[in-house]
Amino acid sequence: MSGSPALPAEVRVVNIGLPLFADAVRDQGTPVAQVDWRIPAGGDLIVVAALARLYGPAAEQVDAANAEVLRRLDSGVPLLREVAPAGDVVPDLAGRTLLHCGPAIDWPDVCDPLRRSMRAATVAEGWAADVEAADGLLAHGEVRLAPANPHATVVPMASAIGPSAPVYVVANAEGATTAFAPLSQGPGEVAWFGRETPAAIERLRFLRDVAGPTLAEVLRRTGPLDVFALAAQGVQMGDDLHMRTQATTNLLIRNLLPHLVDAGPAPVEMARYLSGNHLFFLTIAMAGAKALTLWAEQVPGSSIVTTMSRNGTEFGIRLAGHDRWFLAGAPPVRDALYYPGFGPETAAPDIGDSAVLELTGLGGPAAAGSPAVAAFLGGTMADARAATETLVEICGAESSRFTLPAMDFRGTPVGVDARKVVELGITPKINTGILHASAGTGQVGAGVATAPVECFVEAVLDLDERLR
């Protein structure tokens, strides 16, 4: 061979794409540089053509829009200003209406845990004497169902809230946007986990009569709280702010302590509620994230996702600058840890509005900093880092405020770019709880849901259409 003029004495191989070929060459003792490349968008020619335009002729326009969206998501300062009944502050919430998680849905399509939660809220509002009567009202359309997101509100898991439910009012002054989220119902026998027992209904009344008024009074005394400044400290202390909010919850409680002692009608009950509720900060963080996506979504022509939400039946997203929802079936929750006696066969699909966190650098993007989240991703911190690094590939920026000690203080990935999602076939991962699919027994575990790619494909095709 060394005498042949056509072939060099030494062969070096670069293989692009399927590693199969590289392995074959390597097996023969020749070094191979493997380039990880896959056919974009799974090779769908219509989608590839759309991407070619969005990365080509339309790139300048999209990139400029995205830069402004990312600036808003990263730099907005959401301030928790007050706590008030939803009916007093949430826009266009009147009469017998329940705000629910996820995209719009009709009663016949509502999943079991969310139905239970809706019945519990209907009773707590005083519209029905018991859950049987509530079911009748809901089935006959005598309680209006409205998705929370278009009301500038986000609700976690299988939440449904009526006008009397207290909500956080979180304002982003620079963007003049205000978002709302309900108080955490805590662990155990609670409606947001799909329970409708007397205790679950009583918890809704406690929030209305004790926790809401107490926090309202505390905030009157403290003045506004910087939600993401607290969250940024929490990220340094192992919170992803979605599956785990322990550190941030505790920081907030110590901050508020002098006022919690004597504000409100029942300090000891209030203290018990906070003491047993390590996810207390979750909905505050959600309202903070929503205040920023509301600002970001005002920018037209962007490929950045500004709504991502599930109702247990459907998974929906919206892009900045566009009202249309793109839907797919709600995915199962994988990489899950179950409570003893439960498993995948008992699990409802992914549900709730909390994925708004994943759009702003929290939740999945902050996995690398969280030993607790690592437990769901394989157990090692390397697994958690890999989860964050995957999201880097589909996000447009790195957070300037949420930094990861485990990655040399690199910022968490912010702003999911639908173009990249579709190109790479990588969708956001969402750290979340799992509810029982049918038995009304509440949470059965927690894990990671992977957003379905179909709705991102539709959103990209639609964006291409709009920009042509």
Place this chain on the structure above:
Amino acid sequence: MSGSPALPAEVRVVNIGLPLFADAVRDQGTPVAQVDWRIPAGGDLIVVAALARLYGPAAEQVDAANAEVLRRLDSGVPLLREVAPAGDVVPDLAGRTLLHCGPAIDWPDVCDPLRRSMRAATVAEGWAADVEAADGLLAHGEVRLAPANPHATVVPMASAIGPSAPVYVVANAEGATTAFAPLSQGPGEVAWFGRETPAAIERLRFLRDVAGPTLAEVLRRTGPLDVFALAAQGVQMGDDLHMRTQATTNLLIRNLLPHLVDAGPAPVEMARYLSGNHLFFLTIAMAGAKALTLWAEQVPGSSIVTTMSRNGTEFGIRLAGHDRWFLAGAPPVRDALYYPGFGPETAAPDIGDSAVLELTGLGGPAAAGSPAVAAFLGGTMADARAATETLVEICGAESSRFTLPAMDFRGTPVGVDARKVVELGITPKINTGILHASAGTGQVGAGVATAPVECFVEAVLDLDERLR
């Protein structure tokens, strides 16, 4: 050269010791394997001979003793059982006595910040009307000075406590040892930072009249608290439990919340004290560590350090199984960050009993998990990991309860082995605060103190002597 039978065609070099030689060979283009080796004990022949015996004929005996010491340090379960006035619970504390940090010391040798703290305590005890009168009593020996450690007590920074000061009572049931530490005085104008202002004295009275009785009542309601179980959670959340106890403090406060609201004479004052005191858990952790070193120190013939303590003038250690202190001058605090307007020239030497934490896997050994501590060690998490890895070299075991996410959940190094310290010339690093040397203005910064090697050398020579 290639024709010479005496020399091979290729030369490979292994260099042991000084890298100078390796560098010279490397400069000539020849690869060198560098072995990091230094003359043990700096080449002092008497010390080398002692080490040769302790690692040789006496090794089996020392290793067996060490194994038991390490088992006790790692497996003991310190439980916080009550809070009570020191005079009621600390052994042999009677009359006009102040317990102070570090080795025994006479008034003329006491450093400025500790003198101020002693005067403040003397006034708070009611023995003198003001700090001038207190100075007279102290100078004339009318207040007895006793080191806290021999009274099973550890006190942080420039602390001096009288019989009325409330202390934590932390018991290690398996070892039947009980240790004590005072309540945290908090930040600002406080005696443990070397201040003797009316506010600093008032803070001591507040601890006696409000914080002590409140925590005593809270503990009566909750029952005993597992100190190191809380600390282990804190380590997962970025606490080293010495320089930073934020996460553990917050966990404890949330645990105690339902009782803090209505226990004690002044809940709002108590809440303000806790809310502004992120180092609140420090002395609880210290008492926990002391409860275990008290158990470990009952094992004879060991080379593991079970006391390490400073009074701002002298640095002292003791080995398990032996009452004798080995002393050296108190070291300066280096790798320091200073408050604006202060620098090394204003800094008092290292002071306090808190280094007991470094003997049980907390403080410096936990640096790798703490972004806050990393800020003092160069700023990157790699710097913090390097600090922990250095301590691995001189410690006898790895903690089974304090694990570091940043090091793949490896345990923190536990149990400083004086043999290794002397052999390698590596002494423990102590994460600590810095006080003003003379002005009585309190804390001026924080940093890392390096224990002086001389006292470890003396301890090793003495151990060799005792075992011959």
